[in-house]
Amino acid sequence: MDRMGSEDELDFATFWTKYGDAYGYAAPRRGDIREATVLQVSLAEVVLDVGAKQDAVLIASELANLSPSELATLRVGQMVPVYVQRLDGQTGRLLVSIEMAREYGDWLRAEALLESGEIVQAPVVGYNKGGLLCEFGRIQGFVPASQVLYGAHPGRQGDASSLVGSTLALKVIEVNRNRRRLILSERAAAREWRVQQREHLLEELEVGETRTGTVSNLCDFGAFVDLGGVDGLVHLSELSWEHVGHPREVVQIGDTVQVLILNIDYERQRIGLSLKRTQPDPWERAAALYPLGTTTMGMVTHVVSFGVFVSLLPGVEGLIHASELQSAGLDPLQAVVEGQQVAVTILGIDAADHRVSLGLHHANQDASGTEPDQAEEEVA
Secondary structure, eight states, X not given: OXXXXXXXXXXXXXXXXXXXXXXXXXXXXXXXXXXXXXXXXXXXXXXXXXXXXXXEEEOHHHHHHOOHHHHHTOOTTOEEEEEEEEEBTTTOOEEEEHHHHHHHHHHHHHHHHHHHOOEXXXXXXXXXXXXXXXXETTEEEEEEGGGOXXXXXXXXXXXXXXXXXXXXXXXXXXXXXXXXXXXXXXXXXXXXXXXXXXXXXXXXXXXXXXXXXXXXXXXXTEEEEESSSSEEEEEGGGSOSSOOSSGGGTOOTTOEEEEEEEEEETTTTXXXXXXXXXXXXXXXXXXXXXXXXXXXXXXXXXEETTEEEEEEETTEEEEEEHHHHHHTTOOHHHHOOTTOEEEEEEEXXXXXXXXXXXXETTTTSOGGGOOOOHHXXXXX
């Protein structure tokens, strides 16, 4: 090939304006990524065919940094991506880099992840006062301290140095290839993961199935249970078959519980749960234990104008209607007091609707002096 100038490096545009037509193919440009075929491998040089009329060679600095074992991985006939760096004006050969092509691929992957929002796993390889340094293929990403969930790593001290060597779930939040700036966030990844888990679980859950979860929060109206990325609510009325004044009477934050899926609101992304329905229904036992006419002992739990509520078993309450007491000449508000033990007769029981009608046994006598029958002994 004729000498094309006295400079070692000739501008691509100038070269192809003068000589491109003679070669009849598209001019390689600085920054192009091309598929190349390895033609020759030696300690002195690696020659490649990039589909041009002249050969390409690996840049000297990259060749010098290749160990014998790394060099041995390059085989004649092998296809590898290369980054076109420049044209050598002395030899007419293109100078290319395999490492830069692979690095370029990592930048493209980072840009794709930025657009898709997908979560990526990356090892922590270092840190500085601003945050963590993570390996992202052949480039390095940075996680600002404000984007690190230091408290989310069991067994570590919660500082930057203790996280070196660990692998984090991260989300790409900024890519600037020209400034070699790749910013990652563990916080954003955690938010995205929770959204993904919520959507996945909502699709997976079925009404009527039992799941294991962890109590995540308590409030006056119930307990929230984390099912593995999505919280469901156990309403106060679904915590126990017995009366509950506050969820803390039944569960504590951090408890592992079995819950039944009652309902799923896909549009509002809400899940209704029950704790009590994973436990034996005391009303089934009550139906077997208390046939009509049975007399047993119970404790008065509420006294209201329309009657008296009496607890027969934990979770099973019956009502002595005011009319029953009035027929015996008793005032419902004065006949008994809350906490009093009374003898009652089973007048009717509906286990399916959780209702039992009671009569005050020997209403004209002192209830505390009434002897309980066989049913009371079985309860005891």
